[in-house]
Amino acid sequence: MSHRVRHSCALGVVIAIALAAFASSSGARPSAQAASAKSRGKVVFVGTGGTTQDAMVQTFFQPFSKKYHVNVDQGSIMTLALAQAQVQSGHPYFDVATVPQADYYAGLQQHLWAKINYKKYYSKQELRQLPRSVRFSNGVGNISYGNGIVFNTDQFPAGGPQPDTWVDFWNTNKFPGKRGIPGCAYSVKTSLAEDALLADGVPPDNLYPLNINRAINKIKELAPNAIFYNSSDSAITLTANGNESMAIAPNGRVKVAVDKGAPLQYVWQGSRVTFDMWVILRNAPHMVNAQKLVAFMSQPKPQADFAKLTTYGPTNPAAFNYLDANTTKDLASDPKIKRETFQKDNLWWAAHGQEWVDACTAALGH
């Protein structure tokens, strides 16, 4: 017995030492930014992580740190609930975040976002460049993107028929295979209802206010061939592997997969275009730096650099001065693409999102 006790003690000590060694060898969290010698404080950003945020580090945060000597600490994962808990606590640990417009409006109702001080932090010229349509009272439009059809190019190779409208997406005879579509709640942030109506013959200009019943009936048609998702990344993986022949996905997410060799193609025709928002927490701990950072990220040059890396389009049209045709042909804010896509009406969704989710859940059980 004494042996047993002694051994388990020894084992405990060994494990503890191993863990401690492991923890210390891996070191402290790597700082995403090069610390500046003459640092003037910091600002904390929370985003969605992954490749998109890596691009933000390169094109927004690092140049900002260099220019203002302010470190940008960053982490993930931003959710509305997190923002609300932080604001209510009275001493949040982060300042700036990026949110879809659905979350912007929901957060606005809960008074989560600070006012953007356009007067103080934007120059006259910057305000001339930045369209009013992306200058919200408590947030600034950041990146413009599409939600559209992605299809597997092994199944529908060039030369043969390739899907390019929502009618094709709904046509499982002409284009066989499963369809990846967002679940009811997730579709508020991506797209589905508008796509169904377009497939049903509603002209793009007459989409809003959406006819919820008509959209749901059209989705019911597709349901037997649909695989519902609540992360577009899984839909893209399944489409790349041929488990689905098509899916609805954001253009920038498709680009990441295509760059890795996935046999996918994104279709701009009929895409639902919108932009996300930079927001600052109401009681952000580094308010001045946060305002500076958001203003900096509205400038054309960093937006252009970000677009080159991600194919997420600038909200500041002056950014096109820094972009060549090869890049702009993949951007939602490109004039040619603008003509074949439609703008999401986020105000309609802010008012009717819950109604849609209830009706959709009742009909589809998702």
Next chain:
Amino acid sequence: MSAQSPSVKGGIELGVARRRLRLSPTALLVPATAFLLVFYGWPVVNVLRQSLFDHGFTVREYTRAFEPAYRNILLHTVEIALSAAGLSLLFGYPTAYVMARARPRVRVVMILVVSAAYLSNPLARNYAWIFMLGNRGVVNDTLLRLHIIHRPLILIFNRTGLLVGMVHILMPTVILVLLATMVTVGEEPLRAAASLAAGPFTAFRRAYFPQTMSGVVAGFVLAFVIGSAIFTTAAMLGGQGEFMMSNEIVDQVQELNWAFAGALAVILLAVILVAILVVQRFFGAGALVDRGGVTARNAPVRVVRVHEGRVTAAVDAVLNPCWRWLNPVIAVLVMVYLSLPLLIILPISLGRSNFISWPPSGITSKWYRTYASSPEWLHATANSFEIAGITTLVALILGLPAALGLARSRSRLRGPVLAFMLSPLIIPNIIAAIGILFFFSKFNFTGNIYAVALGDSVEALPLATLVMLAALRNFDPAIERAAASLGAGPLRTIFKVTLPILAAATATAALFAFMHSFNSLLMAMFVGGINATTLSKQMWQSLDDYEPTITAVSMMMIGLALIVFLGLRMLQRRDRTGSLKDA
């Protein structure tokens, strides 16, 4: 059993020199209950009460929750969780039975397979099922090539696929809980029955099975409860209409619809608790805590009463001849089933493709190197181990007294306490995570590993308690009294008698607590802030670059676990030879 005063029966004594402090078993429930009240009850009630108060008392959210759409989701949830738990038990029991009676070496291998299944990352596992069961998956491909079928079978994105994925998640839990119980039962009942010339199945049915009822109930209840809260798998493998309540609650929380999310969670909790109560009634003597507060061994009869008759005779007649080989066959099939996803995950992790794809081409160690050379991944790994280690400690230190208390107390409070302790497992994790986030945020206590570990303990503690409770139900307090009568002090009794006998159960409980924390995602996401990133959070985030790194990480963690496990075995063996020499 000699008549004793109720206060002594099953009581725990803590003695310092000659002064003995007699602790009533009910008092043992206090630490765990207090912990849960502070770190779970209070924070969660604060979230849930929003469902009843909106400028005054209202039941509006509850009325909405009972609309057909949401009622259907609730029914689905219960139905799916019940069938997944039932299947896990049906196939898990024979497997555990074979494991309990197998030679040590075979048993170790089987435990390794079960643990490896338990350890593989849920996200990687879901992809593995899709690549295996999809219309272009391994199964359909093979069957088509062999001309057994002519068009692909629909095996996934429907109820079948969902159950395959869910049972795979739940079965290891059921098997390990059953095994922990079976080890305390031993072989004697079977030998005794065989000596009375009972057929092998009859012997099993009448002498062995009833002894394992506490494990059966605990395993089933755990599987049911965990199954009812599963959401990633339901979202990825289920088809239209296979939406689970936890999916719905997560969606509602994301939109800050606290009131409605709270109403749904309260209803889910109520329904699951009622279902467990029904199960308890049905199993009678095997109930987790029995009515009237008679401890297990003191109860005159602790057998499920089955009316012997034509039906049992017929079942005996069918099963007696094939009983000896039926169990091993099931056990082998279960082992194969449990290792299937690994047969997909491993090749992907070695494949050259830059995105997760099947079938893999070429072979490379790139994804393992990506992991090993990334400070983020390594840091997340260290965080995960520290958090899971702390969680395990908390769960064991608070869980063991709680299990002793639940098993031995005669108080009427036991039922409510058990229900309360089960509730963190039922209420979707996101509600607890949010509650704790709001609670800790008030004290500026988020964004560190201790906060995450405390949050993880909220679920790990009930898990550990339940496992130990199941084993304690088969533990005879008379042994402790015997030790005491031989002069062993109370603490000495616990450390030298109680704990070693409960070693298997304690180890299982520790494994559950550790794994729960290791795999938990939402607590790290909400409470961990930007500093305490865990491995599962890192995996979840890195899904977005489509690279196979997560499969490599998944394999590395399994490898690491196997090494630790084998190391422990070797120490144990040296230990045993050591004590033999002592003797």
